Amino acid sequence: QSVLTQPPSASGTPGQRVTISCSGSSSNIGRNTVNWYQQLPGTAPKLLIYSNNQRPSGVPDRFSGSKSGTSASLAISGLQSEDEADYYCAAWDDTLNGHVFGTGTKVTVL
Amino acid sequence: EVQLLDSGGGLVQPGGSLRLSCAASRFTFSSYAMNWVRQAPGKGLEWVSAISGGGGSTYYADSVKGRFTISRDNSKNMLYLQMSSLRVEDTAIYYCAKDVGVLGVAGHFDYWGQGTLVTVSS
Numbered sequence: 640q641s642v643l644t645q646p647p648s649a650s651g652t653p654g655q656r657v658t659i660s661c662s663g664s665s666s667n668i669g670r671n672t673v674n675w676y677q678q679l680p681g682t683a684p685k686l687l688i689y690s691n692n693q694r695p696s697g698v699p700d701r702f703s704g705s706k707s708g709t710s711a712s713l714a715i716s717g718l719q720s721e722d723e724a725d726y727y728c729a730a731w732d733d734t735l736n737g738h739v740f741g742t743g744t745k746v747t748v749l
Numbered sequence: 750e751v752q753l754l755d756s757g758g759g760l761v762q763p764g765g766s767l768r769l770s771c772a773a774s775r776f777t778f779s780s781y782a783m784n785w786v787r788q789a790p791g792k793g794l795e796w797v798s799a800i801s802g803g804g805g806s807t808y809y810a811d812s813v814k815g816r817f818t819i820s821r822d823n824s825k826n827m828l829y830l831q832m833s834s835l836r837v838e839d840t841a842i843y844y845c846a847k848d849v850g851v852l853g854v855a856g857h858f859d860y861w862g863q864g865t866l867v868t869v870s871s
Contacts (some may be wrong), residue, residue, distance in 0.1 A: 641793060641795075659788050671855050672855070672857075672859040674858075676794070677803065677857075678794075683844055683861040683864055684786075684794060684844070684846075684858075684861055685861070685864055686857060686858060686859050688798075689849075689857040689859075690857070695859065725793075728857075729795065729796075729857070731854060731855035731856075735810075735811070735861050736808060737796055737799070737809070737810055738784070738796035738799070739796065740793060740794040740795065740796060741793075742793055743793040743794070
């Protein structure tokens with residue numbers, strides 16, 4: 640059972656901006672940084688955003704992250720067809736003493 | 750480029766055991782914590798276990814605690830997951846993932862293996 644809650648789906652047309660929310664609690668997002676992973680169909684997950692808003696080398700600046708209190712968000716601006724994927728937020732949980740993932744959001748480019 | 754190769758998956762009966770392996774290369778293996786993350790068919794990601802770089806600290810999800818054991822052999826650059834008392838609900842693709850830190854706490858995963866499928870069924 641996932642501890643972090645995300646909307647199951649999000650969609651937009653090419654060029655639009657899409658935002659995905661991630662809701663947690665004081666024991667995870669409230670105390671620790673949030674990371675985001677992108678999983679393209681049939682592939683392993685890939686790190687997209689770390690430490691709330693940092694992009695690894697090679698990740699386009701169309702992807703951005705933010706955090707406020709016990710929630711976080713991932714924004715994709717200038718949506719492209721290759722952005723169709725599942726997106727997961729994740730954080731360390733101090734009570735569970737382990738990592739927790741979000742429920743996942745499927746992004747569809749219309 | 751960092752490389753992680755998962756192996757050891759297969760079909761096993763409920764109550765059985767299986768050992769997964771992850772061969773790591775092209776980075777200083779002992780300097781980083783490692784993790785196992787699984788994904789049931791058509792479902793989301795679930796963190797399973799973590800181990801610190803030296804192997805002295807281990808962490809488990811409640812769903813596998815007491816049944817799974819994570820270990821590593823730094824001399825061979827290998828990560829393992831010994832799974833016992835397997836249940837149907839353990840059926841999933843299992844990925845090994847490299848942490849960015851050595852402790853295994855509150856980090857993020859910068860590289861992932863390709864995954865190995867474990868099917869628990871009679």
